[in-house]
Amino acid sequence: MNRAIYPFYFGIATLIVYSIFFVVPGLMGIYYSFTDWNSYSDEIRFIGFDNLAKIFSGEAKYLSYIENTLVFTVSTVVLKTALGLLFAIMLNDGVRAKGLHRVMLFMPSIVPMLVVGLIFKSILNPASGLLNESLRAIGLDFMAQKWLTDLNWAFKSIIAVDIWKGVGYIMIILLAGLQSIDKTYYEAAAIDGANFWQKLTRITIPLIVPALVVTTVLNLLHGLKVFEAVYVLTNGGPGYATDVMYTAIFKEFSTGNYGMGTALSSVLFVVMTLLGYFVVRLMSREGDER
Amino acid sequence: MKKWTMTLLSVFVAMTVVLAGCGGNNGKDANGGSASPSAGAGGSSEQGGSKKNVTLTYMASQGWIKDSEMELAKKFEEETGIKIDFQIVPADQYFNVLKTKLNAGEGPDIFGGQSGYSEITMNYNVEKNAVDLSDQEWVKREDPLSVEQLTVNGKVYALTIWDTYSSFVIGYNKKLFNELNLEIPKTYEEFKNAALKIQQAGVTPIYEPIADGWHHVMWFSEIGPNYDKLEPNLYDDLNQNKKKFVDSQVMLDSLTQLKEMYDLDFFGDNTLSDTGSDTVAKLGSGEFGMSLVAQSVATEIAEEYEEFEIEDIGFFPIPLTDNQIYYINPGGPSKFIYSGSKYIEEAKQYFNFLTKQENLQFMLDNDPTISNLNFPDLKNKYTAEQQKLFDSYQERGTDIQNYVNYVNPQWMDIGKDIVAMLSGVIQPVDVLRSIDQRRAEMAKVAQDPNWK
Numbered sequence: 001m002n003r004a005i006y007p008f009y010f011g012i013a014t015l016i017v018y019s020i021f022f023v024v025p026g027l028m029g030i031y032y033s034f035t036d037w038n039s040y041s042d043e044i045r046f047i048g049f050d051n052l053a054k055i056f057s058g059e060a061k062y063l064s065y066i067e068n069t070l071v072f073t074v075s076t077v078v079l080k081t082a083l084g085l086l087f088a089i090m091l092n093d094g095v096r097a098k099g100l101h102r103v104m105l106f107m108p109s110i111v112p113m114l115v116v117g118l119i120f121k122s123i124l125n126p127a128s129g130l131l132n133e134s135l136r137a138i139g140l141d142f143m144a145q146k147w148l149t150d151l152n153w154a155f156k157s158i159i160a161v162d163i164w165k166g167v168g169y170i171m172i173i174l175l176a177g178l179q180s181i182d183k184t185y186y187e188a189a190a191i192d193g194a195n196f197w198q199k200l201t202r203i204t205i206p207l208i209v210p211a212l213v214v215t216t217v218l219n220l221l222h223g224l225k226v227f228e229a230v231y232v233l234t235n236g237g238p239g240y241a242t243d244v245m246y247t248a249i250f251k252e253f254s255t256g257n258y259g260m261g262t263a264l265s266s267v268l269f270v271v272m273t274l275l276g277y278f279v280v281r282l283m284s285r286e287g288d289e290r
Numbered sequence: 291m292k293k294w295t296m297t298l299l300s301v302f303v304a305m306t307v308v309l310a311g312c313g314g315n316n317g318k319d320a321n322g323g324s325a326s327p328s329a330g331a332g333g334s335s336e337q338g339g340s341k342k343n344v345t346l347t348y349m350a351s352q353g354w355i356k357d358s359e360m361e362l363a364k365k366f367e368e369e370t371g372i373k374i375d376f377q378i379v380p381a382d383q384y385f386n387v388l389k390t391k392l393n394a395g396e397g398p399d400i401f402g403g404q405s406g407y408s409e410i411t412m413n414y415n416v417e418k419n420a421v422d423l424s425d426q427e428w429v430k431r432e433d434p435l436s437v438e439q440l441t442v443n444g445k446v447y448a449l450t451i452w453d454t455y456s457s458f459v460i461g462y463n464k465k466l467f468n469e470l471n472l473e474i475p476k477t478y479e480e481f482k483n484a485a486l487k488i489q490q491a492g493v494t495p496i497y498e499p500i501a502d503g504w505h506h507v508m509w510f511s512e513i514g515p516n517y518d519k520l521e522p523n524l525y526d527d528l529n530q531n532k533k534k535f536v537d538s539q540v541m542l543d544s545l546t547q548l549k550e551m552y553d554l555d556f557f558g559d560n561t562l563s564d565t566g567s568d569t570v571a572k573l574g575s576g577e578f579g580m581s582l583v584a585q586s587v588a589t590e591i592a593e594e595y596e597e598f599e600i601e602d603i604g605f606f607p608i609p610l611t612d613n614q615i616y617y618i619n620p621g622g623p624s625k626f627i628y629s630g631s632k633y634i635e636e637a638k639q640y641f642n643f644l645t646k647q648e649n650l651q652f653m654l655d656n657d658p659t660i661s662n663l664n665f666p667d668l669k670n671k672y673t674a675e676q677q678k679l680f681d682s683y684q685e686r687g688t689d690i691q692n693y694v695n696y697v698n699p700q701w702m703d704i705g706k707d708i709v710a711m712l713s714g715v716i717q718p719v720d721v722l723r724s725i726d727q728r729r730a731e732m733a734k735v736a737q738d739p740n741w742k
Contacts, residue, residue, distance in 0.1 A: 126560050151715065
């Protein structure tokens with residue numbers, strides 16, 4: 001074993017900064033999730049698992065926040081990856097002005113979510129929004145919906161907006177993956193008479209697994225920590241129908257229930273760590289097999 | 291192994307040093323902060339007593355300090371030499387900033403706050419943080435209902451100068467009512483029929499900006515005094531936890547009626563996306579017939595729409611559960627003196643100055659949003675329609691959130707519950723149940739003996 005070249009104390013400064021700014025706050029957050037810390041009283045009492053019990057008891061809609069977050073995450077992961085891959089393949093080769101199209105698709109990613117949200121809030125306004133007005137103008141009145149206030153549509157609208165904004169970013173990563181694939185594979189496959197589908201499943205996808213791992217992890221984390229999209233489009237409404245973990249956490253903090261807020265964050269932290277770990281494990285193993 | 295122990299130990303030691311350093315800095319900051327005004331105070335001796343060179347910091351949320359008060363503050367400075375330094379904080383951040391300052395023991399000399407027992411005890415802990423003002427002369431003149439809102443255990447903690455009588459009422463298009471031969475409704479049934487007739491005439495009956503999140507809750511809360519009348523002693527029983535919201539039939543009726551109005555499309559198709567900033571336009575354009583509005587809306591409509599005069603908008607209180615009581619919100623943004631202030635006497639002097647009769651009248655005359663104040667013998671600016679409203683509804687009562695504990699702090703949550711009820715996800719009784727649940731949580735936190 002190679003003994004360290006530098007003496008250990010060279011690392012102390014970094015270790016201190018790391019501990020103060022990352023380890024200690026993290027541990028404190030987990031500690032506070034077992035307390036009733038709030039803005040109404042000075043003392044912080046240790047209450048064990050009360051907060052967690054409340055989250056998982058099914059009362060107070062916490063479970064529906066978790067469910068919404070998971071639905072959001074799964075649908076954005078699947079749809080963004082599928083659409084991103086589709087766009088990437090389309091714009092990889094053989095399309096005119098592909099640079100322009102790539103830029104157009106990527107554009108929404110550089111706009112802040114709050115701005116996107118505000119714009120879509122007006123586009124999706126049931127009475128005066130661009131979408132419904134357009135639908136009415138071309139005679140598709142029956143398709144006009146109360147996009148953000150109808151229970152059946154509100155969450156789907158949020159997911160759609162998030163995909164619109166995020167798909168370009170995923171496309172760029174996958175595009176980079178596609179371009180690293182050697183063209184000779186496709187030529188060889190073509191000589192063997194492989195069709196598009198066979199090329200896709202036998203060459204393209206196996207070879208861009210590393211890129212897919214990256215996009216999946218990014219989408220997963222993005223999905224689990226979704227906040228702005230919901231906050232600005234519906235603020236969790238109508239009622240609590242579109243509330244997710246982070247809007248709930250935000251609400252707990254703004255009402256002064258810091259203990260409950262940190263408990264929710266801790267739950268999310270554990271879920272994120274576990275999911276992230278398994279996804280990376282799973283997908284990198286698949287990549288190694290090749 | 292030994293090295294690791296060493297490392298951990300040294301990290302621990304280093305951290306302790308750094309953290310201790312932080313603490314030290316804090317202490318220094320606190321001293322520095324309070325030192326600067328005292329330097330100003332040092333100059334007071336040269337002035338020879340009559341004028342002092344003192345600066346009072348006064349922190350408040352946006353909209354709480356009227357321009358006319360700032361003018362008065364200048365006059366006050368000319369007379370006494372005491373300068374008022376206004377620190378205005380945006381409304382959505384105000385309570386966090388204030389609470390942080392109070393908890394850190396670094397409050398401003400004067401701070402603004404909302405009123406109501408649970409608000410001032412739980413959010414500002416006035417018994418610790420504010421100065422007892424019970425012996426001040428103006429306490430005797432201020433509307434007793436307002437004073438009561440800022441009293442804890444018999445001690446008055448704040449001064450309220452606010453237009454407490456101009457509640458949100460239903461403003462209606464009088465021309466439309468005349469065309470359709472409609473009378474001012476006295477019961478929910480009459481109100482419903484009037485709305486149905488308006489609907490048949492092709493006008494949406496009520497503009498209700500639910501998207502704002504807070505506005506629609508007033509339909510439920512403002513008519514509280516009627517609940518208390520129909521179910522005697524309800525308010526007190528709720529405060530003593532002898533009764534819960536769920537136990538009240540009349541509150542359930544009220545929510546059920548609100549739901550019926552929504553189901554009958556009285557609020558129009560777009561109500562969940564509507565916002566209050568459009569109210570004037572929606573009423574002025576004739577697209578809507580009524581709305582739950584501040585009474586100053588009549589003036590705004592008359593200014594913006596030629597076909598409307600001030601008298602074309604009439605008023606009546608919310609008639610759900612057949613309410614005929616003019617509900618008031620006797621509290622309002624109030625002024626507290628911080629108990630840790632060095633200039634308590636000067637701050638009291640400022641309050642005395644503001645409450646002089648001529649200064650109150652000055653404020654009233656010079657502010658378009660105020661039509662009267664909660665002090666007697668002032669010349670009000672009520673319009674004919676407002677006067678008519680006050681004369682027609684002599685019975686008065688306090689709305690729920692200003693009497694019943696733990697309601698005001700959960701206002702926005704109630705708003706969400708009501709939206710969930712309107713969209714059919716939960717039943718009216720569930721709304722009441724959630725209110726009870728949140729009250730119990732708050733009471734537990736506040737260690738309220740009635741909830742033990």
